[in-house]
Amino acid sequence: MSQPGTVQRRPNRRGHATRENMLEAALRALATGDPGSVSANRIARDIGATWGAVKYQFGDVDGFWAAVLHRTAERRGDVPALTDSTAPLRERVAQIIDILYDGLTATDSKAIENLRMALPREKFELERLYPLTAAELSSWGQGWIASCQTAFAAIDVDPERIREVATFIPGAMRGIVSERQLGALYDLDLARRGLTNAIVAYLEGSR
Template sequence: MTEAATAGRRANRRGLRSRESMLEAAISSLATGDPAAVSGNRIARDIGATWSVVKYQFGGIDGLWAAVLRHTADQRGDLPAGLEPGGTLRDRVAAMINALYTGLRRPESLAIETLRAALPRDHAELERDYPLTAAELASWKPNWERACQNAFADLGLDPVRVRRVAALIPAAMRGITSERTLGTYGDLDDALAALIGGIVAYLER
């Protein structure tokens, strides 16, 4: 390997480490829940860099947000596909629910919620103003549905019902997690048990 190639590889590794550090710092900033944390200049300040450096790495705020979302997805992994094979339907549903209940309290999930709250609700507006971020968010739904189908593939379940359950689980878990964060007099263990039992009964019908 030539000296120039070796130097180029070292520079590339440094660039990747710098990019990784910026993403981790951006997630930490967003995870505070402060609405101002979505500002490009605020994130740059929290990262300890100038906005021009961040822009060089990500191409702008749209590229940064898309990279944050991709980074959190990579960290999260393909949850349902990681379930133990051979488990009962109830075991698999419970494992998914419990894993999400834990995962939604992680800084990465808090960062995503802060970011989503700042994005346009209208899909056309989101896709026009933040096309990279919109494309990343849009990819999550089919990936999650496919992962859920794979998680139950050997149980002979109705794929339509599995798809509907895949739509229900994230929304229901965000609601339960929100109750936990805000404080509640309700018993969230009962809520989780009812959700698991209801999903199992629906899928078994």
């Protein structure tokens, strides 16, 4: 199913290949962390395409960035698919933390971070200038919370606390991953264990 507002084109083999090349080129460029890589024109030139080709495939730069984000979401999958639905609470929390610890250093995650750094910080401004991109990011947030709710299904904990935990885990893990990338001054295995213990204690406290 296509994203709302995106330009529809009759599929053909060459056009599909061009679209795929653009998306992969964008992810490679963005993953370098270079602020200058957040340019659809530059990415198009890197693969010998034109701005007109980008517009033909994605409509505009907003449609392009939304498609890039959607590509990473498709590859990422959902948390429930990666957690054991029969495992006890502590094991489920530890699994999610491990997933983020590894995932946030992946190429796609680096690309997303670089793109987000270049986008407007204010939600209103982001939605005004990049409505499709904003909608894709919003769907991520909603999907992440839904994934965490499913990951903790059939466990007797307060649903509101699960929402709170789902909201702060990504930011907390970005901090730990940042320490890892900078050359940690602390034992990060201990940090992950401490975060797991804190989350488990908080969720168990609602029983």
